[in-house]
Amino acid sequence: SFVGFNFHSHPNSADVISTVEFSQSGEFLATGDKGGRVVIFQREPQVRLLTTFLGEYNVYSTFQSHDPEFDYLKSLEIEEKINKIRWLPQLHSALFLLTTNDKTIKLWKVSERDKQPEGYNLKDEEGRVKDISKITSLQVPVLRPMDLLVEASPRRVFSNAHAYHINSISINSDCETYLSADDLRINLWNLSITDRSFNIVDLKPDNMEDLTEVITVAEFHPHHCHLLAFSSSTGTTRLCDMRSRALCDQHAKLFEEAVDPASRSFFSELISSVSDVKFSHSGRYLLTRDYLSAKVWDLNMEKKPVETYQVHDYLRSKLCTLYESDCIFDKFECAWNGTDSVIMTGAYNNFFRMFDRASRRDVTLEASREVCKRRAVLRPRRVCIGRKRRESDICVDSLDFRKKVLHTAWHPTDNIIAIAARNNLYIFQDRHSPSGHHGVHRIEQETAPQLEDTPPQ
Numbered sequence: 001s002f003v004g005f006n007f008h009s010h011p012n013s014a015d016v017i018s019t020v021e022f023s024q025s026g027e028f029l030a031t032g033d034k035g036g037r038v039v040i041f042q043r044e045p046q047v048r049l050l051t052t053f054l055g056e057y058n059v060y061s062t063f064q065s066h067d068p069e070f071d072y073l074k075s076l077e078i079e080e081k082i083n084k085i086r087w088l089p090q091l092h093s094a095l096f097l098l099t100t101n102d103k104t105i106k107l108w109k110v111s112e113r114d115k116q117p118e119g120y121n122l123k124d125e126e127g128r129v130k131d132i133s134k135i136t137s138l139q140v141p142v143l144r145p146m147d148l149l150v151e152a153s154p155r156r157v158f159s160n161a162h163a164y165h166i167n168s169i170s171i172n173s174d175c176e177t178y179l180s181a182d183d184l185r186i187n188l189w190n191l192s193i194t195d196r197s198f199n200i201v202d203l204k205p206d207n208m209e210d211l212t213e214v215i216t217v218a219e220f221h222p223h224h225c226h227l228l229a230f231s232s233s234t235g236t237t238r239l240c241d242m243r244s245r246a247l248c249d250q251h252a253k254l255f256e257e258a259v260d261p262a263s264r265s266f267f268s269e270l271i272s273s274v275s276d277v278k279f280s281h282s283g284r285y286l287l288t289r290d291y292l293s294a295k296v297w298d299l300n301m302e303k304k305p306v307e308t309y310q311v312h313d314y315l316r317s318k319l320c321t322l323y324e325s326d327c328i329f330d331k332f333e334c335a336w337n338g339t340d341s342v343i344m345t346g347a348y349n350n351f352f353r354m355f356d357r358a359s360r361r362d363v364t365l366e367a368s369r370e371v372c373k374r375r376a377v378l379r380p381r382r383v384c385i386g387r388k389r390r391e392s393d394i395c396v397d398s399l400d401f402r403k404k405v406l407h408t409a410w411h412p413t414d415n416i417i418a419i420a421a422r423n424n425l426y427i428f429q430d431r432h433s434p435s436g437h438h439g440v441h442r443i444e445q446e447t448a449p450q451l452e453d454t455p456p457q
Contacts, residue, residue, distance in 0.1 A: 013034055014033065014034050014035030015033055015034070015035065015422075015423035016033060016034045016422050016423055017031050017032070017033050017407060017420035017422070017423060017424075017425060018032050018033055018034050018081050018082050018083065018407070019031065019032045019082055019083065019084050019085050019407055019420075020085075020407045020408065020409040020418045020419075020420050020425070021084075021085045021086065021087060021097075021409055022087075022409050022410070022411055022412060022418065023087040023090065023095070023097075024087060024089050024090065024412060025090060025412070026043065026411040026412050026413055026414060026416070027042060027043050028040055028041065028042055028043070028060065028087070028095065029041040029043075029057055029409070029418055029427070030085045030087070030097060031085075031418075031420065031425055032065065032081075032082025032083075032084075032085050032099060033081075033082060033423075034079070034080075034081040034082075035080060035081075036064055036065055036066035036067055036068075036080030036081065036082060036101065037062065037063070037064055037065065037082075038062070038063055038064075038065045038082065038085065038097075038099055038108070038152075039059060039061075039062045040059075040060045040061045040062070040095075040110065041057040041058060041059055041060055041427075042057065042058060042059075042060035043056070043057050044056045044057070044058060057427055060150060061110055061150040061152055063108070063152035065082060065099045065106060065108065066080040066081075066082060066099070066101040066104065066106070067080050068080045069103070069104075071103075078101065078102055078103050078104075079101060079102060080101060081101055081102070082099055082100070082101060083100050083101055083102065083165075083166060083167060084098075084099070084100050084166075084167075084168060084169050085097055085098070085099050086098045086169050086170065086171050086178070087171075088171060088175065088191075089175055093111065093112065094109055094110065094111040095109070095110040095111070096108065096109055096110075096155070097110070098169055098171070098178065100166050100169050100180065101166070102165040102166055103159065103162060103165075103166065104157065104158070104159040105157075105158040105159070105166070105169060105180055105189075106154050106156065106157050106158070107154070107155045107156035107157075107158075107191065108152055108153070108154055108155065109152070109153050109154075109155045110150065110151070110152045111150070111151055111153075112148060112149070112150055112151075113146070113148075113149045113150075113151060114145060114146060114147070114148045114149070115143040115144060115145055115146060116143065116144055116146045117141045117142070117143055117144075118141065118142055118143075118144050119139050119140065119141045119142050120141055121135065121138055121139060121141075122135075156191070156192075156194050157194060158180070158189055158194050158197070159194075161180070161187050161189075161197045162180065162182040162185070162187070163182070163184075163185075164182035164183040164184055164185070165182055165183065166180055166181065166182050167181055167182060167183070167215070167216065167217060167218075168180065168181040168215075168217050168218040168219065168230075169181075170218060170219045170220040170228070171220065172220045172225050173220065173221065173222060173223055173224065173225045174225040175191075176190060176191060176192075177189060177190055177191065177225075178191065178220075179200070179218055179220060179228060180197075181201075181215050181217070181218035181230060182215065183214040183215055184202065184203045184204040184211075184214060184215060185199055185201060185202050185203070185204065185215075186199070186200050186201035186215065186218050186228075186230060186248075187199055187200065188200045188242075198246070199247070200228075200240075200242065200246070200247060200248050201215070201218075201230065201240065201247070201248050201249060202247065202249060203215060203232075203249075212234070213232040213233050213234045213236075214232060214233050215230055215231070215232055216231050216232060216233055216273060216274055216275060216331070217230065217231050217274065217275065217276055217277050218230035218231075218277075219277050219278065219279060220279075221279055221283055222279050222281060222283050223283045224283070226241055226242045226243045227239065227240070227241055227242075227252075228240050228242070228248075229277055229279070229286060230277070231274035231277050231288060232273075232274065233269075233273040233274075234269065234272065234273070235256060235257070235259075235269075235272030235273060235274060235290060236254060236255065236256040236274075237254075237255040237256070237274060237277060237286060237288055237297070238251035238253070238254055238255075239251060239252050239253040239254075239255070239286075239299065240252055253299070253302050254302055255286065255288070255297045255302050255305075256302075257295070257304055257305060259272065265319075267319045267320075267323065267328065270291065270323070270328050270329070271290060271291040271292050271319070271328065272290055272291075273290060273291065274288050274289065274290055275289050275290065275291070275330075275331035275332050275333070276288070276289040276331070276332065276333045276334050276345075277289075278334055278335060278336060280336050280340040281336060281338065281339075281340050281412075282340055283299075284298065284299055284300075285297060285298060285299065285306075285340065286299065287334050287336060287343055288305075288334075289311075289332050289333065289334040289345055291328065291330075291332075292310065292311060292312060292313055292315065292316070293308055293309060293310050293311055293313075294308075294309045294311055294334055294343060294345050294355070295307065295308050295309070296308075296309075296343070296357070307357060309343070309353075309355045309362065311332075311345055311347055311353050312347050312348065312353075312383070314383055314385055314396045315348075315396070317385075317396075318396070322401065325401060327348075327401050327404075330404060330406060331406060332345055332346050332347070332404075332405075332406055333345065333346065333406060333407050333408055334408070335408050335409055335410040335417075336410060337410050337415065338410070338411065338412055338413045338414065338415075340357075341356065341357055341358060342354055342355065342356050342357065343355050343357065344408055344410060344417060345408065346404065346405030346406055346407070346408055346419070347364070347404070347405060348399050348400065348401050348403065348404050349366070349383075349394065349399045349400050349401075349403050349404075350366055350367045350368055350400075350403040350404070350405055350421045351364050351365065351366055351367075351381060351383075351405065352364075352365055352366075352367065352405045352408060352419055353365075363380050364380060364381045364382060364383070365378045365379075365380065365381065365428075366378070366381050367405060367419045367421045367424070367426040367428075378428065379392070381393075381394065382394070383395075383396055383399065384396070403421065403422070404421070405419055405420065405421050406420070407419075407420040408420070414429075415429065415430035416428070416429045416430075
């Protein structure tokens with residue numbers, strides 16, 4: 001009763017998924033890859049199947065968002081890789097979303113067309129202009145039904161505002177403005193104005209030799225349009241209030257957990273860098289992810305996090321190896337479920353972790369080809385240090401650090417999660433209880449995907 005969609009390809013670096021994002025309604029899911037492509041999936045109407053409901057996601061639209069560019073003034077290549085995708089609230093039949101690479105942000109409109117006009121007076125059916133001298137009568141153009149066509153068109157291009165690589169974009173709750181952040185600055189844009197933006201955070205020192213931190217991620221509050229949070233490479237998260245002053249260099253609140261001097265090491269600063277920040281749906285909490293842990297902060301308490309979850313603490317003994325392979329610089333994302341009761345984040349070996357905030361129970365699950373089978377049920381995995389205790393356990397020395405789940409997303413209301421593992425997108429759906437994820441899709445990115453003509457698995 002479980003469907004796996006396989007797009008067979010020979011993966012290359014351009015096919016690696018670089019961002020995943022559900023729309024506000026959850027009906028659509030967008031992915032961006034290193035090749036500059038955006039693939040949008042649409043959830044099919046839920047169907048009654050064996051006393052349960054199964055909502056499947058199928059490809060809705062694919063388009064090329066960004067192309068490689070070259071900055072001749074700086075002799076710098078600009079990659080086409082999609083760094084972030086953010087959906088705008090859907091107000092009518094058309095969809096709008098923002099996509100960005102390192103330098104340029106684009107606003108896309110995705111719309112459906114199932115009718116085409118016919119019977120023009122000044123041109124024929126092939127679009128060629130008629131000889132006016134031969135037109136002897138007037139006719140009223142009419143709309144004729146046609147096969148459904150999904151069109152993606154760029155509506156705005158926001159460029160030339162960042163000297164460094166853009167790492168974040170976030171839509172404001174006023175639905176009129178959004179922010180974009182690079183290593184040292186955060187800019188505020190109006191969605192209808194492309195030729196200027198306002199700088200609201202500037203961490204660039206007068207002398208670059210005095211640089212001590214860079215911005216890693218920035219996010220708007222889900223309900224208050226004047227509040228935003230941004231984190232840095234030093235492990236701090238700042239809450240800024242745009243009502244107090246136009247330039248938010250002075251934060252309203254600072255969330256930072258002091259490092260025990262006894263445990264400080266060469267890697268302390270590297271592993272404390274915050275790679276992702278997410279406000280809870282209620283707006284009261286902040287979820288931050290550093291290299292080894294995920295932390296939940298109450299906006300009313302700056303002193304320390306209210307909850308700390310160790311994602312893969314067993315890697316502390318492997319930090320030297322991870323540093324030499326550059327894995328220690330991997331940026332893992334995190335996500336809340338729709339009720340803010342469970343958090344999720346990725347790990348190595350295609351593992352991802354889920355933590356129940358009420359019971360403090362956690363589970364490690366794996367996104368792999370083996371789970372794409374009929375009636376597949378995700379089985380908990382466990383990493384052990386030393387000898388294996390159970391046959392299903394995996395030793396920490398056997399972990400594959402080339403396989404990593406960096407990008408995750410949770411449906412805004414339902415228990416559906418999207419996991420990106422290199423060029424594979426996995427969609428897991430819980431059909432019974434909040435803690436079990438049973439339904440699964442697996443979709444592989446490729447340059448020119450073709451659906452294999454085989455019956456569902």
